Amino acid sequence: MIVESGVVVSAAADGRFLVETRRRSACGSCSVSSGCGTSVIGKITGGKRNIVxxxxxxxxxxxxxxxLGLAEGALISGSLIVYGVPLLGLLLGMIVYAVLLGASAGDGAAIVCGLGGLAIGMAAARHFAHAVRRDPRYQPVVLRRL
Structure with a gap:
């Protein structure tokens, strides 16, 4: 279970609450964070607030x-869908280009097929996101009051 702390902002309907969390980077626990470029970027962009x-x-x-807690499986499967499906669509679009049109069609056709596959993959990922939006398996839960 992935754990994060937050502050309740307001109550929503049917046992749901809006909670504000603050983005943190993992650099705070690293011993070389003072001399690391990633740490500097994290300090500049970190601290943003999220409402979930x-x-x-x-x-x-x-x-x-x-x-708050979120099951690791939900995070992993959600990430695979959101990032992997559009990438797979892009690759399938390029395979369709190579198999059906061949190299003689030109670079423009390759770009169009790749972008078409990417768009189809993004639409499929969006459909998945809407389908699981209210699924309790993919929702963070309050583990305890601090």
Whole structure:
């Protein structure tokens, strides 16, 4: 389970709450973070606030600090769908170009086929995201009040 802390912003309907979390980088625990370029970029872009909808069996009020959890499987499968399916679409578009049109069609046709496959893959990933938007297996949950 991936764990993050946050503050309840407001209550939504049916056991859902809006919780504000703050983005952190992993650089804070590294011993060489003071001399690392990634750490500098993390300090510049870090600290952004995110508002997420979470499920909770607890009664919460705005201002409560909570610990959130998300199953690793949900994060991994969601990431594979969101990043992998469009990439697979791009590759399949290029394979379609190579098999059906051949190299004689030119670079423009290769670009069009690749972008078409990418667009189809992005549409499929978007469809998946809408399908699981309310699925409790893909939602963060409140583990406990801090």
């Amino acid at each position: 909808t979470v499920l909770s069996p607890l009664t919460l009020a705005p201002g409560d600090e909570v610990e």
